[in-house]
Amino acid sequence: MSSMILSGHDRPLESGEILPSLPEEGEVFVRLHAAALNKRDYWITKGMYPGITYPLVLGSDGAGIVDGRDVIINPSIHWGDDPEYFATDFTILGLPAHGTFSDLVKVPEENLFDKPAHLSWVEAAALPVCGVTAYRAMFTRGRARSGERMLITGIGGGVATMALLFGVALEMEVWVTSSSDQKIARAIQYGAKGGVMYSAPDWEKELVSKAGGKFDLVIDGAGGKDFSKMTQFMSPRGRIVIYGGTSGNIEDLSPQRIFWKQLDILGSTMGSPEDFSRMIDFVAINKIKPIVSHVFPLEKVNDAMEIIARNEQFGKVCLEIPQP
Amino acid sequence: MSSMILSGHDRPLESGEILPSLPEEGEVFVRLHAAALNKRDYWITKGMYPGITYPLVLGSDGAGIVDGRDVIINPSIHWGDDPEYFATDFTILGLPAHGTFSDLVKVPEENLFDKPAHLSWVEAAALPVCGVTAYRAMFTRGRARSGERMLITGIGGGVATMALLFGVALEMEVWVTSSSDQKIARAIQYGAKGGVMYSAPDWEKELVSKAGGKFDLVIDGAGGKDFSKMTQFMSPRGRIVIYGGTSGNIEDLSPQRIFWKQLDILGSTMGSPEDFSRMIDFVAINKIKPIVSHVFPLEKVNDAMEIIARNEQFGKVCLEIPQP
Numbered sequence: 001m002s003s004m005i006l007s008g009h010d011r012p013l014e015s016g017e018i019l020p021s022l023p024e025e026g027e028v029f030v031r032l033h034a035a036a037l038n039k040r041d042y043w044i045t046k047g048m049y050p051g052i053t054y055p056l057v058l059g060s061d062g063a064g065i066v067d068g069r070d071v072i073i074n075p076s077i078h079w080g081d082d083p084e085y086f087a088t089d090f091t092i093l094g095l096p097a098h099g100t101f102s103d104l105v106k107v108p109e110e111n112l113f114d115k116p117a118h119l120s121w122v123e124a125a126a127l128p129v130c131g132v133t134a135y136r137a138m139f140t141r142g143r144a145r146s147g148e149r150m151l152i153t154g155i156g157g158g159v160a161t162m163a164l165l166f167g168v169a170l171e172m173e174v175w176v177t178s179s180s181d182q183k184i185a186r187a188i189q190y191g192a193k194g195g196v197m198y199s200a201p202d203w204e205k206e207l208v209s210k211a212g213g214k215f216d217l218v219i220d221g222a223g224g225k226d227f228s229k230m231t232q233f234m235s236p237r238g239r240i241v242i243y244g245g246t247s248g249n250i251e252d253l254s255p256q257r258i259f260w261k262q263l264d265i266l267g268s269t270m271g272s273p274e275d276f277s278r279m280i281d282f283v284a285i286n287k288i289k290p291i292v293s294h295v296f297p298l299e300k301v302n303d304a305m306e307i308i309a310r311n312e313q314f315g316k317v318c319l320e321i322p323q324p
Numbered sequence: 325m326s327s328m329i330l331s332g333h334d335r336p337l338e339s340g341e342i343l344p345s346l347p348e349e350g351e352v353f354v355r356l357h358a359a360a361l362n363k364r365d366y367w368i369t370k371g372m373y374p375g376i377t378y379p380l381v382l383g384s385d386g387a388g389i390v391d392g393r394d395v396i397i398n399p400s401i402h403w404g405d406d407p408e409y410f411a412t413d414f415t416i417l418g419l420p421a422h423g424t425f426s427d428l429v430k431v432p433e434e435n436l437f438d439k440p441a442h443l444s445w446v447e448a449a450a451l452p453v454c455g456v457t458a459y460r461a462m463f464t465r466g467r468a469r470s471g472e473r474m475l476i477t478g479i480g481g482g483v484a485t486m487a488l489l490f491g492v493a494l495e496m497e498v499w500v501t502s503s504s505d506q507k508i509a510r511a512i513q514y515g516a517k518g519g520v521m522y523s524a525p526d527w528e529k530e531l532v533s534k535a536g537g538k539f540d541l542v543i544d545g546a547g548g549k550d551f552s553k554m555t556q557f558m559s560p561r562g563r564i565v566i567y568g569g570t571s572g573n574i575e576d577l578s579p580q581r582i583f584w585k586q587l588d589i590l591g592s593t594m595g596s597p598e599d600f601s602r603m604i605d606f607v608a609i610n611k612i613k614p615i616v617s618h619v620f621p622l623e624k625v626n627d628a629m630e631i632i633a634r635n636e637q638f639g640k641v642c643l644e645i646p647q648p
Binding site: 236 | 561567581585
C-alpha cells in the first residue's frame, strides 16, 4: 500500500510502500478517499507516545470504500463490551496499527459505519475522532439538553468546533473562549451566541456579563489556572467535562463551590461503539457538516502537520487521497 | 418552650424560654427526646454563617413525639420539588428557624419520618444530618455498589462514620484515613478493612499497598493539598464525592488523570426528601445504629460543643432532653 510513513523520531513523513499484513478474521481493507489529522499524530512524530515502532503509518481519521460500500471508520479499536470504559487491549487507529495516511487501511469490520450521504469524503474523514470525543463529552458524560447554556473553551480545534455544531443543532445557547478574535468571530458565524478572549484578566466576569447568566455545561480541553474560575459561573448541578489538559494542572479549586452547587467535574475520552453509532445518527439526522479548515493532498501531509503544530486551524485539517 | 439559647456572637448557649410563634398551615410541634450537634452549630456560634439573628435556638438534628407518633426530623426545610437541587427558599433547621436544642421544635409536617424501632432516642437524633449527607454522597451521587472498594477520608465526624456503617452494610470494602491511630482502630472495630494516617508523607502509596488495589469510590470532606493524590489510586470510572472542604482549596490536579480514567468528581450536600426517605429505609432494613460518641444532657450543650470544636468525637455528639 502507498503511504506517508514515519520512519523515526522528529522526522517528516515520507512517501513509500508498506507491505500490509494479511487480514485476520473479521478484518477488512478500506480503500481510503480522505483522512484527517489530529494533535495526536503530531505528538507521535515528536515521540510523545509510548510504544512507537518504525516504520509507522499515522492517521486515526479516515473514510473510504469497502466492497462498494461508502464507510466511515470508528478509530476506537477493541473498545470492548463495557460502554463505560475501554478494555485493556483498546488502541486507537494509527498507533500501534498502521493508520489512514495511506491508500489502504486494515480495520476490524465492526469499526465500519455507513457514511452519511450528505457528507463529502473530506467531511466524512473530518468526523470520527473529534465527533465521537465531542459526542461522549457532551451527551454521554455531560448530559447536554436543549435550551441549556454551554461554554466551549479554546474554540478552534476539532473537538471544540464539533461540540459547537452539536450544541447549535441541539438548540443550546453556545458560548466560546479563544485567544483569537478571528476564531470567536468564526464561531459566531457557525451559530455561537458569542465569546470572550481567555487572555483577558477577568474573562470569566466578562463572559457572565455578556451571557447574562450562568452556565449549565462546559466542554474543556485545557485545565490549567483558569479552570477554577469556571466554578464561579456554573449553575447549580452544572457539569464541567474535561477531555484534554493543554494548559496543565488545575490549581486553587474550591471544594465549597463544588459541593454547594453540587457540580460534576467529569473526565471523558474517545467513545464506545454506542457513542460512535449515536454520533453518526445525530450527524445524519441533523445534516451536520464538520468544519473543514484546510485540505491538502496526502503527499503534502507535512504541510498539514505544520498547521496542527501551530494550532492555526479552525476545524479539521484534512487530506485527500488520490485514487488509482 | 425551654431551650438553650444563643444570644450573641461567640457566647455560650444559655438556658431560657422562647415564646414560639404559632404554627402555620402544615406545621407541627415535636416534643423532642434527643438532639445532636453538627459542626454547623459550632460555626454559627462563631458567627461564620450569614443571616444570624439573636436570640437563636441552634440544632438541626432531633427526634421526638407528635401525637403519640415517634418521629425523626428531616432537617432540610423546603427542599422543593427537584430531587437534583434545593429550591431558593431551602433552609436547614436551626438557622434561621429555631432548632432542636429545646424541648419543642416547630417543623413542617412533611419533614417527619417514622423513627426506626431499633433506634434509641439518642441514636435516632444522631441520624438526620449526617445520615442524609452520607446517603446522598454515597448512593445518589457516588453510585456505591456492593463489592466496591471505598475510601472515607478523615474518619471520625458524623458523615464519615455514617458512610463507614453504610459501606459495611452494603458489603463494600471500606478503608479510612485519619490523623489519629485510635480513630483508625475504632473504624476497624466497626467493619473497616483498614486505614492509614494522612499525616504520613506518602500515605497514598501506603494505602494502595495495604489495600492491594485501586479505589472505586472516595467520600471526601477535606479537599486541600492531598486531594489530587487520590486521583492516582482511583480505578477507571472511579468517583470522588466532595461533601466538605476543611483542608482548603484543591491544588495540582491533573486533567490528564481525570480524562484518561474518566473520573467523576462530584459535589454533594444534604439531600432531597427522597434521599432522606431512602436513608431511613436503608437504616431500618439493615438495622444500622449510628455511632454515638458522647451523650450530654441538654443543659450541658456547651460541654458538647467543646468536643465538636476540638474534633475529638468518633461519631455523633448527642443531647438527651429532659421530659416534663
